[in-house]
Amino acid sequence: MDGLSVSQLAKAANVNAETVKYYERRELLSKPERTDAGYRVFSAAAVDDMNFIKRAQDVGFTLNEIKQLLTFVREEGDPPSKEMFAFAATKIKEIEAKIVQLENFKSLLEQVTALPPHTLPKQECPVLKKLMKGDRADG
Incomplete structure (x- = not known):
């Protein structure tokens, strides 16, 4: 074989x-x-x-x-154009949502890096505050 x-x-x-x-x-x-x-x-x-x-x-x-x-x-035969169109449209929406999530995350990190190092008390760190209060990072 x-x-x-x-x-x-x-x-x-x-x-x-x-x-x-x-x-x-x-x-x-x-x-x-x-x-x-x-x-x-x-x-x-x-x-x-x-x-x-x-x-x-x-x-x-x-x-x-x-x-x-x-x-x-x-699949045999013609390409599944309708299915591929729907697949691509769905993926575009997911990518756009992910971009928004990443932009929000970047903004959160920029708040931290805008401050001089070693001057931010732990309880005031925007990243830790967001994570500790249970909010999702995308919002």
């Missing part, structure tokens, strides 16, 4: 073998064949899938989103 073992796939994709197993459990990788002894045997295409997953993670997609993107890649 030709193919790649877990360790061979991990090495080819420059990841840990546990990462390969985890992605398989999350159904990001196509179910591999098994040898008579029960060892997984991945196709050469699994290396491309692993690289796709890593690139998608690098740009900020979650594993659930990557799973959805992989279904788009694997």
